[in-house]
Amino acid sequence: MGELLGSLAFSLIIIALIAGAWAWITTLFRKGMMALLGFDRICVQQFETVLLYRNGRFERALNPGPHRIRTGSRQLVRIDLRPEVFRFKQGAVSADRFALNLIYVVRTQIIAPQASFESTQSYRDEVCMRLQSVVKAVCSRKTRLEIQMDHQTFSNSVQKAASQVFRSIGCECLTFELMQVDITGLAVELDNRRAGVAVHAPVAVGEKSAFAAM
Template sequence: MFRKGITGLLGFDRVCVQQFETVLLYRNGRFEKALTPGRHRIRAGSRQLARIDLRPEVFRFTQGAVSADRFAVNLIYVARTQIVDPRAAFESTQNYRDEIYIRLQSIVKAVCSRKPRLEIQMDHQSFSNSVQKAASQVLRSIGCECLTFELLQVDSTGPVAELDNRRMGFTAHHSMMKEA
């Protein structure tokens, strides 16, 4: 009783909210308010607290997709996201991270299906900008935003990869023959 002090005797608890988080206060299962960084005194009783970390998160993906010209490609990319609406992120889904993961993969698949393979492979910046813009719109409904998206690597798979390898082999063989 002495540890809580006079406020504890009056039925209040202290809550310390870190600079990088927001704490959502629920009473009897209903949202009451969001606590900003700092110290707060809240009335004890039927309350629940949800701590939401607002620091940006980085997701790394390896994903297969099909381009507009029907070639299979393997993509490696990184997305940096951040919660912009803590209440929406907490209430809209059981696990917002899983939701971000699934939605980003769907967006990348959709953008790939609208661009030819060579454009995806040759213009990473344009592809990244398209995905980032679409991702920010889609993630907004779960209280998040896509801060950055970077396509790191694109590889062809299947018959096109074999064709590319044959061409490269032919080019290497042809240039070796020229040198001889």
């Protein structure tokens, strides 16, 4: 009985050694000698940057090409550096109080990968929000005719202002092109219409009794 248990234990040890050797050889052929020393191979594409965080702290940015990094408590974040195109349809008010509908196209690009990742949870949402705020601000400083008749000057003003606003999130406004401007009327008239609708809106029962009591 003892000899049987001994031979069984010996067989299990032999199987474990063979399995370990096979895993070692497989890793050697698949990942190379450095993988056996605790390194992993990372390939960074030409159009991206990879941010390396270790134990929750930023360590370095990996440039395009192959890299060997130690395995362990790490996080890899791939940041696409290719330009991105946004198309907007937005309402705004000119300096002479005309309500406008604008259609424009914007090209942006990440220039500071770490800032773009760490400064906001949603990079694209942040770009959209800031860009629309810039367009409203520029419209409020220009008249209807200035916006309608000179798209290029308006576009240049928005592009310059947007690039300054985007800097804190690691982005740059490459181009801004105003495609179309439609006039919907005077903003004062629109405000009066809204106020008129509010005045003529049906009054709730509780509000009627309150007026009657007065």
